[in-house]
Amino acid sequence: MSAITLSGVGYYKPRTARDRKMWRHLRKFCESEPQAFGRNAETGHVTGSAFVMSPDMKCVLLTHHRKLDRWLQLGGHCDGIADVPFVALKEAYEESGLSRIKPLSGQVFDVDIHEIPQTAKDRAHLHYDVRYLFQAEAGEIAVSGESHTLAWVPLDRLQEVTESPGVLVLREKLALFLSGGA
Template sequence: MYDFGEVLYQLPRDAAELARVEALIATHGKAAFSRDPFIGGHITGSAFVLSPDRRAVLMTHHAKLDRWLQLGGHCDGICDPRFVALKEAYEESGLSRIDLILQDILDIDIHAIPARKAEPEHLHYDLRYLMQASDFDVKISHESKELQWVSLNELERLTSSQSVLRMRDKVLRFIG
């Protein structure tokens, strides 16, 4: 019913994560793509955006979460996380051209979002896609404290997140 693509360079954990995404959709249908935290979680779409030379990735210092992450966001009822990842990449980066490198999923990460205001703790079922910018010209949106192109080989200077580093490792396998 939903075409997210296959998972690139599947790790043993990827099949289990994909099964959890499919179970969420089987249980909640289109509501799995909403922002409703009361069903336990929802699907989000993220973009791992490479520089034109494929040597760096664009990272955002997320304003609300106060940490360095890839670009991305909520589906808000759109049942196409690949499209959402691309849309969010444009909105959060100000880039004028971003190309999807693969139709397939680069990575899946299911992680807890802490309770906030009236929302309970819930899960983000994040489907992540590999993209490439046509230039380096970025413009910070209200969702970011900062944007930075970071060499793939130096990503650890901004983040120790295994989730982000796992995507980098998959990309390095892909681009050689």
């Protein structure tokens, strides 16, 4: 399947049945929901995430998310900004403390739609999470207020810190990307 574009999100080339299903749902949501890039828990919303790789591409930077109490990639809400690649990079800088991060591709790396559990403040809702691939170039990591901690996790040990299919998908997608297939 050739690359497809979606305004505010960018280009994506779905490779698997999972990819096609996620992209189809994201497109339908963005086309039908006027507040797709807002923060409405009633409808769900688009979020932007960053898989930030180490300079040697052997580790990914994960955050132990304070509210969700899980290891996840960096990222966050668009808060009305309909430029998801920008949001993903902004969140990567804010949550990592790194001083230089470079995009490794101009395309969407992955799409993952998942439910965020109910909190005292919000009802359970969907995050239409659009992920991009980056590489750390300079700086030391520093924990933000949104995290318990940060860690460079070796790709071959990813399953030791998370069972999340939305994070574990990184390994197969990265292998394809590095082989020139993405």
